[in-house]
Amino acid sequence: SQTIHQWPATLVQPVGSPLSLECTVEGTSNPNLYWYRQAAGRGLQLLFYSVGIGQISSEVPQNLSASRPQDRQFILSSKKLLLSDSGFYLCAWSAGQGNSPLHFGNGTRLTVT
């Protein structure tokens, strides 16, 4: 069966520090991969998605970037964190078909101080 791992679970970082969140998927190949952010208001916002290695699409211009160095690895990064980057970050994967449901990781709660 497929599993998705996301770490760390919680993170407290000072403003201006770098960020690296990692997500890996097991049990499937060539998944679509996604990074979502959930702010305090509860809505989920799509940040990045990837349909293959090295293929990243950004949905919202911001202080973050994403990379997919391997088929089942998706990394969310920032060179300098802002206070507004605080939130709950969720990685997700789906099968290649467009109507496949997304399966989410457990999330990373990031607090920028």
Add this chain to the structure above:
Amino acid sequence: AQKVTQAQTEISVVEKEDVTLDCVYETRDTTYYLFWYKQPPSGELVFLIRRNSFDEQNEISGRYSWNFQKSTSSFNFTITASQVVDSAVYFCALTGGTSYGKLTFGQGTILTVHP
């Protein structure tokens, strides 16, 4: 542009009551897919159901049931005989057209079931 509206911000019920969570969507796509997700206090989103735009049959899974009506662009979710473990945030989501794979989420409904 696609939009999903969950007008109920919070719902509070007593255990064993039935509760319906509303979801209204907007899309110009003729083919689209609707989803419901549950987010318990632990934070992860749990997939509950997917429905495509060509299938308006209602679906029942245990205490859960879904009512999809294209005429009113609604995809409502009913929990029968609610339990404390049903307490969570529930999200309705939509994808379709060129947005396949990228979900547009509603703002979520916080459901609290009291013993």
